[in-house]
Amino acid sequence: xxxxxxxxxxxxxxxxxxxxxxxxxxxxxxxxxxxxxxxxxxxxxxxxxxxxxxxxxxxxxxxxxxxxxxxxxxxxxxxxxxxxxxxxxxxxxxxxxxxxxxxxxxxxxxxxxxxxxxxxxxxxxxxxxxxxxxxxxxxxxxxxxxxxxxxxxxxxxxxxxxxxxxxxxxxxxxxxxxxxxxxxxxxxxxxxxxxxxxxxxxxxxxxxxxxxxxxxxxxxxxxxxxxxxxxxxx
Amino acid sequence: xxxxxxxxxxxxxxxxxxxxxxxxxxxxxxxxxxxxxxxxxxxxxxxxxxxxxxxxxxxxxxxxxxxxxxxxxxxxxxxxxxxxxxxxxxxxxxxxxxxxxxxxxxxxxxxxxxxxxxxxxxxxxxxxxxxxxxxxxxxxxxxxxxxxxxxxxxxxxxxxxxxxxxxxxxxxxxxxxxxxxxxxxxxxxxxxxxxxxxxxxxxxxxxxxxxxxxxxxxxxxxxxxxxxxxxxxx
Amino acid sequence: xxxxxxxxxxxxxxxxxxxxxxxxxxxxxxxxxxxxxxxxxxxxxxxxxxxxxxxxxxxxxxxxxxxxxxxxxxxxxxxxxxxxxxxxxxxxxxxxxxxxxxxxxxxxxxxxxxxxxxxxxxxxxxxxxxxxxxxxxxxxxxxxxxxxxxxxxxxxxxxxxxxxxxxxxxxxxxxxxxxxxxxxxxxxxxxxxxxxxxxxxxxxxxxxxxxxxxxxxxxxxxxxxxxxxxxxxx
Amino acid sequence: xxxxxxxxxxxxxxxxxxxxxxxxxxxxxxxxxxxxxxxxxxxxxxxxxxxxxxxxxxxxxxxxxxxxxxxxxxxxxxxxxxxxxxxxxxxxxxxxxxxxxxxxxxxxxxxxxxxxxxxxxxxxxxxxxxxxxxxxxxxxxxxxxxxxxxxxxxxxxxxxxxxxxxxxxxxxxxxxxxxxxxxxxxxxxxxxxxxxxxxxxxxxxxxxxxxxxxxxxxxxxxxxxxxxxxxxxx
DNA sequence: GATGAATGAGCGTTCATTCAT
DNA sequence: CATGAATGAACGCTCATTCAT
Numbered sequence: 001x002x003x004x005x006x007x008x009x010x011x012x013x014x015x016x017x018x019x020x021x022x023x024x025x026x027x028x029x030x031x032x033x034x035x036x037x038x039x040x041x042x043x044x045x046x047x048x049x050x051x052x053x054x055x056x057x058x059x060x061x062x063x064x065x066x067x068x069x070x071x072x073x074x075x076x077x078x079x080x081x082x083x084x085x086x087x088x089x090x091x092x093x094x095x096x097x098x099x100x101x102x103x104x105x106x107x108x109x110x111x112x113x114x115x116x117x118x119x120x121x122x123x124x125x126x127x128x129x130x131x132x133x134x135x136x137x138x139x140x141x142x143x144x145x146x147x148x149x150x151x152x153x154x155x156x157x158x159x160x161x162x163x164x165x166x167x168x169x170x171x172x173x174x175x176x177x178x179x180x181x182x183x184x185x186x187x188x189x190x191x192x193x194x195x196x197x198x199x200x201x202x203x204x205x206x207x208x209x210x211x212x213x214x215x216x217x218x219x220x221x222x223x224x225x226x227x228x229x230x231x232x233x234x
Numbered sequence: 235x236x237x238x239x240x241x242x243x244x245x246x247x248x249x250x251x252x253x254x255x256x257x258x259x260x261x262x263x264x265x266x267x268x269x270x271x272x273x274x275x276x277x278x279x280x281x282x283x284x285x286x287x288x289x290x291x292x293x294x295x296x297x298x299x300x301x302x303x304x305x306x307x308x309x310x311x312x313x314x315x316x317x318x319x320x321x322x323x324x325x326x327x328x329x330x331x332x333x334x335x336x337x338x339x340x341x342x343x344x345x346x347x348x349x350x351x352x353x354x355x356x357x358x359x360x361x362x363x364x365x366x367x368x369x370x371x372x373x374x375x376x377x378x379x380x381x382x383x384x385x386x387x388x389x390x391x392x393x394x395x396x397x398x399x400x401x402x403x404x405x406x407x408x409x410x411x412x413x414x415x416x417x418x419x420x421x422x423x424x425x426x427x428x429x430x431x432x433x434x435x436x437x438x439x440x441x442x443x444x445x446x447x448x449x450x451x452x453x454x455x456x457x458x459x460x461x462x463x464x465x466x467x468x
Numbered sequence: 469x470x471x472x473x474x475x476x477x478x479x480x481x482x483x484x485x486x487x488x489x490x491x492x493x494x495x496x497x498x499x500x501x502x503x504x505x506x507x508x509x510x511x512x513x514x515x516x517x518x519x520x521x522x523x524x525x526x527x528x529x530x531x532x533x534x535x536x537x538x539x540x541x542x543x544x545x546x547x548x549x550x551x552x553x554x555x556x557x558x559x560x561x562x563x564x565x566x567x568x569x570x571x572x573x574x575x576x577x578x579x580x581x582x583x584x585x586x587x588x589x590x591x592x593x594x595x596x597x598x599x600x601x602x603x604x605x606x607x608x609x610x611x612x613x614x615x616x617x618x619x620x621x622x623x624x625x626x627x628x629x630x631x632x633x634x635x636x637x638x639x640x641x642x643x644x645x646x647x648x649x650x651x652x653x654x655x656x657x658x659x660x661x662x663x664x665x666x667x668x669x670x671x672x673x674x675x676x677x678x679x680x681x682x683x684x685x686x687x688x689x690x691x692x693x694x695x696x697x698x699x700x701x702x
Numbered sequence: 703x704x705x706x707x708x709x710x711x712x713x714x715x716x717x718x719x720x721x722x723x724x725x726x727x728x729x730x731x732x733x734x735x736x737x738x739x740x741x742x743x744x745x746x747x748x749x750x751x752x753x754x755x756x757x758x759x760x761x762x763x764x765x766x767x768x769x770x771x772x773x774x775x776x777x778x779x780x781x782x783x784x785x786x787x788x789x790x791x792x793x794x795x796x797x798x799x800x801x802x803x804x805x806x807x808x809x810x811x812x813x814x815x816x817x818x819x820x821x822x823x824x825x826x827x828x829x830x831x832x833x834x835x836x837x838x839x840x841x842x843x844x845x846x847x848x849x850x851x852x853x854x855x856x857x858x859x860x861x862x863x864x865x866x867x868x869x870x871x872x873x874x875x876x877x878x879x880x881x882x883x884x885x886x887x888x889x890x891x892x893x894x895x896x897x898x899x900x901x902x903x904x905x906x907x908x909x910x911x912x913x914x915x916x917x918x919x920x921x922x923x924x925x926x927x928x929x930x931x932x933x934x935x936x
Numbered sequence: 937g938a939t940g941a942a943t944g945a946g947c948g949t950t951c952a953t954t955c956a957t
Numbered sequence: 958c959a960t961g962a963a964t965g966a967a968c969g970c971t972c973a974t975t976c977a978t
Contacts, residue, residue: 586871645916653864671885
């Protein structure tokens, strides 16, 4: 992704009603297909699933990557909402538990979320903003947990992301085998963050933003993102 | 993969010296490229990296999938060795810690291990045997941990696999950013398995073999494996 | 060929003007190249000869086999027309002669017709229907010939196909050497079917449909059809 | 085939005993595989079938084409023998009949004979010599037939070749379906050559040698011979 | 603006032929 | 001399993206 995101849709000129509707349909269709099959499905499939021609998809999203980012924005918006709802709960422990479960459920429902989370956590200013918002909310939950003594002092919000992202693959792959199995691993994630007075302190973490950006950079460097149509062979 | 693995290399006829060397070179080259770029690199790149023509790769491994399986066999062999070494340690807690760290290190060194682990845990009888051996060794480590009171009673060997596989992505992506950061997450994995007398018991698990096979099936169903080569026509 | 031919082009939705033109161009190009070089030419050559990109060919004909079948359909349509014209002639002997000559001319013009005839006489319901139509018309010609005493009583329509197909190779290969030489062999085919009151009756034939299908099956079994594209792996 | 056949094996230096044996085995193996599957089988298959390494085949036959020619030489030798045997029969009609049947039987037994006959009737001086010998014998048979009044005056030996080669495909493809069906078409070939006092004379023929050479040239021009490994794309 | 069609670089795999043991 | 292994130019087919109606 070597475009500058700066000039994207300068003032977001209002877009004709049908165009807006189509854009919506595309994102919905992509969400569904990505959730089922991962981001590797054909763009033409997304178009067909949206009941539109493929060129229409490319009018709205010049690149497959742009489409992925749009879907990711939507997912991240949901995530922020879930996190806010969890924050609103009275009991800190229950809130944390609720959040972890909500995130796991999202992963279970969307097989591509993990893919997107590790590769497309940035990609647009909106995405970055959403990400930062999410981190702030998480931070609050963790802090509350520490204050309530259910989270170890050296835990960080980023740890939650890493751990949940980690079990996401298993969680989603196994859903058909044993629905709800993900709950076991959600429990283990919460357990991992329990205080551990006797144990050694954790190695120092990396600030969340830095870490997320580094993950993305690593993937990008490896050319691990979207098949990038005309692939460079060198 | 519709081949019969049954008769594979009956008595392993000795193979000419140079051929053995090249086979080795190919696996090494594939290991390296897979580790850096994931299994999605070109077979031709593997060949080039091994200093050989591409057809040579196909002589040794009739399909790309066979090559991946061969690399996975090697990795899994290493893994079993690591697990055995950890089992040999006196202190159960230290052994467990050592194992988790060893596995994390492997993931850090090989970006494709996660991919292979989730998609190619079977694929050949050797691979399945290695997998089962690994599970037995892990079982021993967990049991020792339980006896020593450092592992919760309801933990299972498969949980280790899920948790470590989970943090693998983050662990490996971040290595260049902050070498050794993976240690933090290795610690959290161990922490997740600590006894939790007060907490609720974990949801019941799925037997390891069943789970691993289901994960593979899930991936295979999604056509998520190897780019799948040209479709057959006739 | 494991596709279901059942639902092919339900109502033949009209296809955009340029697409129809290109489809036509592709079939024409393929006809020409097949005629000159046999069906073994590259699909990319067909595309180039049509002035199109290779992917365009695959959009219209998902596999090379489909393209061959399309060309064969066209040829067989011509053949039916020729046979009908021959049937319309007054004189039975002249009609038969005309048909044999027409078929030879087709072979002379198209080196691949023999190949296609022996391997692709089925392949689509349309092709089978055309084939059956052709057989009916031939049947009429033969019957008229028998009634007029210019064809032996134990002759069958399929014999015409076998004999003409037989001399086709020679007929077409020799056209450049001695244009019109094929006429000699057309004459011999007609001569072969003359009544032979003194001679022994022919061995019993095989019903035409059965024979044609068996020929196709024989070729298919030998993998003698289309170069068969890369084998599927998984 | 752009080699000069002139210098091939100058005085045929005696060749070590085992080498001669291997050469024999290769030709036999190739005969068998070609007969079953046509000349399109892999050279490596021939080698395997002969119980030898593939390089050994290439030592004896620098090119796949050379191997085909060698097999063709053997077939043509058999053919000459059959033709001589037919010539030795007392009754001219029976002799002709016997020859036609013998040739058909050869085609039935060897699916590749047609392929070879149309493409490789020359290719080595030996092959050409054999071919010319065969033509002389055929000439005798036809002449005897004319004298006896069972063959039309304007028939030529080459016509026999064209007609029999023509029905060969059907004859061999159908053998499994209805063994012996080829006899029907052998009868028709003989019938085609009956005198036809009332009918018009045949168009003038092309001299046999000229025709056979032209057929070969036609195939060669179309690149219709052996897949010619490094295929020219232009 | 929306669309169906066109595009071309790419990929896994094959096989006649050459190399090196 | 015999051989197993190596080679590279092809080939059928895919899919993100662009073009033209």
